[in-house]
Amino acid sequence: MGVLTxxxxxxxxxxxxxxxxxxxxxxxxxxxxxxxxxxxxxxAQQWPADGVPDNPRSxxxxxxxxxxxxxxxxxxxxxxxxxxxxxxxxxVRGDDELTLLVLCCHPALTPVSQVALTLRAVGGLTTAExxxxxxxxxxxxxxxxxxxxxxxxxxxxxxxxPGPDELGARLTGVxxxxxxxxxxxxxxxxxxxxxxxxxxxxxxxxxxxxHAARPDDGETAGLLALMLLTDxxxxxxxxxxxxxxxxxxxxxxxxxRTAIAEGIEIITKAxxxxxxxxxxxxxxxxAIHGEATRPELTDWPQIKDLYAxxxxxxxxxxxxxxxxxxxxxxxxxxxxxxxxxRAEPALAEHxxxxxxxxxxxxxxxxxxxxxxxxxxAARRTLSLPEQRYLESRAARLSx
Amino acid sequence: xxxxxxxxxxxxxxxxxxxxxxxxxxDFGRDHLKLNAEMEEAGVLVAAEGLADPSLARWVxxxxxxxxxxxxxxxxxxxxxAGFYLVDCPTVDEAIAWAAKVPDxxxxxVEVRPVLDMSGWEF
Numbered sequence: 001m002g003v004l005t006x007x008x009x010x011x012x013x014x015x016x017x018x019x020x021x022x023x024x025x026x027x028x029x030x031x032x033x034x035x036x037x038x039x040x041x042x043x044a045q046q047w048p049a050d051g052v053p054d055n056p057r058s059x060x061x062x063x064x065x066x067x068x069x070x071x072x073x074x075x076x077x078x079x080x081x082x083x084x085x086x087x088x089x090x091x092v093r094g095d096d097e098l099t100l101l102v103l104c105c106h107p108a109l110t111p112v113s114q115v116a117l118t119l120r121a122v123g124g125l126t127t128a129e130x131x132x133x134x135x136x137x138x139x140x141x142x143x144x145x146x147x148x149x150x151x152x153x154x155x156x157x158x159x160x161x162p163g164p165d166e167l168g169a170r171l172t173g174v175x176x177x178x179x180x181x182x183x184x185x186x187x188x189x190x191x192x193x194x195x196x197x198x199x200x201x202x203x204x205x206x207x208x209x210x211h212a213a214r215p216d217d218g219e220t221a222g223l224l225a226l227m228l229l230t231d232x233x234x235x236x237x238x239x240x241x242x243x244x245x246x247x248x249x250x251x252x253x254x255x256x257r258t259a260i261a262e263g264i265e266i267i268t269k270a271x272x273x274x275x276x277x278x279x280x281x282x283x284x285x286x287a288i289h290g291e292a293t294r295p296e297l298t299d300w301p302q303i304k305d306l307y308a309x310x311x312x313x314x315x316x317x318x319x320x321x322x323x324x325x326x327x328x329x330x331x332x333x334x335x336x337x338x339x340x341x342r343a344e345p346a347l348a349e350h351x352x353x354x355x356x357x358x359x360x361x362x363x364x365x366x367x368x369x370x371x372x373x374x375x376x377a378a379r380r381t382l383s384l385p386e387q388r389y390l391e392s393r394a395a396r397l398s399x
Numbered sequence: 400x401x402x403x404x405x406x407x408x409x410x411x412x413x414x415x416x417x418x419x420x421x422x423x424x425x426d427f428g429r430d431h432l433k434l435n436a437e438m439e440e441a442g443v444l445v446a447a448e449g450l451a452d453p454s455l456a457r458w459v460x461x462x463x464x465x466x467x468x469x470x471x472x473x474x475x476x477x478x479x480x481a482g483f484y485l486v487d488c489p490t491v492d493e494a495i496a497w498a499a500k501v502p503d504x505x506x507x508x509v510e511v512r513p514v515l516d517m518s519g520w521e522f
Contacts, residue, residue: 112442112489135401135516136445136487144442237521246522355522382400385519 007047010056011040012205015124018060020096022068023159029103030149031071032064033121039064040124097122098213099161101206104148105174108155113148114177115184116141123202133199134184174210175223175279178203182227186234200231211266218274221266222283228263229286232256244389248295260290278314281306300329317350324356333364351380355390362397371397401445401487401514402494406503408481415506430502438486438497449482485514 015036023032039060053059104118116134119125127145131138162170185199207224214220236250245251267283274280285306292298307323320343328336337360340353347353358373374394378387419427431449438444453476457468486497491513498504498511 110489116442134487139439140442140444140487143440147440147442233521238519242517244519244522352520359522382513382515383519384515384517387515389519389522 007044007052010052011043012124014057014060015040016097016100016122017057018064019121020093020100020159021061022064024093025065026068026072027159029159030153032068033149035068035071036060036064037120037126038067041126044126095161095213097209099159101174101210102161102167102170103152103157103159105170105177106152106155106157107170107173108151108157109148111177111180113144113151114173115181116144117148118177118206119181119199119202120145122206125202129198133196171210171214171217171220175219178207178210179223179227179279181206182230186230197234200227200234203227204231216274218270219277219279221270221274222277222279222281225263225267225270225283226279226286228259228266229283229290232259232263232290238385242385243392244385246389247289252293252295255290260287263287264290276309276313278310281310281313285310298329300326304330317347318352320347321350321352321356325359328360328363333360336360337364351377351382354380355386358390358393362393367397400489400491400494401485401516402491402497403512403514404484404486404494404498404501405480405510405512406482406501407478407507407510409478409507412481412503412507427502434484434497434500434502437500438484443486443488443493443497445485445487447482447484450480453479 018039019033019036022036023029026032042063043056043060047053047056100122101118104121105114109117116130119130119133120127125133127141128138131141134141161167181199182203185196185201185203204224204227207220207227211217211220211224232255233247233250235256236252236254237245237247239245263283264287267280267287270280271284285303288299288303288306304323304326307319307326311319311323324336324339324343327339337357340357340360344353354373354377358370358377361367361370361373371394374390374397378390378394381387381390416424435444435447438447456470458471459466459468461467484497484501486494488494488497491511494511498509501509503509
């Protein structure tokens with residue numbers, strides 16, 4: 001997969017539009033999705049040899065429609081076909097992508113199913129590509145997709161945008177799914193990294209679409225800005241050998257300044273014009289990091305305030321811990337250690353408690369105790385690069 | 400998140416096996432196949448295998464660039480890995496629910512181990 005070629009880009013952009021058009025004409029999202037997937041595969045095979053047709057989208061709609069009719073035929077649903085109006089080409093409408101996104105992130109589905117179905121039906125990825133990116137076998141992904149479609153059918157959901165009252169809540173779900181896809185790719189540090197990075201790019205592309213469809217939605221703007229600002233640091237956050245580089249030690253010349261500028265612009269506009277929410281706050285924090293060309297220029301007091309706000313609005317262990325790190329940068333490690341002791345009962349099992357305590361103890365000039373905490377954290381993490389990083393921090397304190 | 404469900408063979412599990420009737424042994428095997436299919440259907444199965452007897456194991460080492468494959472350490476081992484399920488599911492609770500369906504869990508116990516992944520957060 002690696003670099004998205006012009007052809008892949010074309011197919012992925014067309015995929016949701018074609019699927020929307022075919023679903024609107026024939027109904028039955030499940031079979032239409034199958035037909036479109038086959039049309040995309042046919043295009044991927046034929047176009048490189050035969051050349052791209054003059055109107056790629058019409059070509060795809062025609063091939064998918066034909067396939068869809070064949071499926072109906074074999075379906076014993078022939079009578080239904082005969083009731084269809086004669087053959088004008090299905091059209092494409094403005095809200096198609098949004099309607100599809102909302103359908104694929106239907107609340108009746110599990111998150112893993114939402115991710116797989118969104119990547120295929122809206123993102124236009126093949127089952128094989130999704131499997132490579134998610135590091136699971138292809139049949140497993142295929143199964144998740146068909147279960148998702150089954151659930152949608154059982155729920156009676158139709159291909160139509162919900163009313164304005166319901167749409168707000170559904171968009172919250174859509175944003176969560178896109179952020180999940182982003183993080184799957186973003187946290188990958190090596191190994192099958194290429195395929196995982198693809199997920200990051202795909203999540204940003206879908207967030208852009210969502211932002212374009214709902215430009216006044218502050219949290220969608222916040223999500224897109226957060227993705228851009230976080231992804232901008234990717235070139236600096238891992239060493240070539242896959243080792244993690246902490247924020248304070250990253251070579252900031254490697255940060256993607258264009259992405260940072262775009263992210264800052266989007267979040268600044270959103271913060272000044274819409275109601276505040278968790279994605280906007282996280283984006284604002286990422287923007288402050290992005291603005292600091294050297295670590296010592298970071299505006300920690302502002303980050304501390306933003307985390308306090310985020311903690312009030314959407315508390316989570318990660319937010320609590322990041323807030324304590326900000327406290328350490330503003331008020332010193334001793335104050336932060338006391339805050340960590342107070343917060344710990346609520347964080348009990350979280351493996352990063354030990355990692356944060358280790359950093360704070362190191363800052364406080366207690367290498368022995370810090371080393372012990374780094375080792376505890378290294379044993380508790382579920383990530384190999386984190387384990388290596390934490391072990392090397394411990395080893396550094398031994399010398 | 401991937402979890403490995405490990406099934407060990409040990410004196411306790413052998414004892415249960417010895418007491419089983421042919422029919423019970425057939426059912427036991429069929430329940431494994433059924434679980435396999437159920438995991439596949441749920442979209443969580445990554446891999447599952449049962450292992451051949453440890454007497455067929457070969458021990459491989461490389462010394463000075465030379466590969467040596469031998470039959471032993473011959474010491475009598477009381478416990479060995481008999482099979483595994485590798486599942487991909489979001490939480491350890493789900494992995495535990497799958498482990499509870501492994502037929503061996505009703506006789507002795509099975510072990511659930513999280514698999515390290517290549518993700519990593521910024522510190």
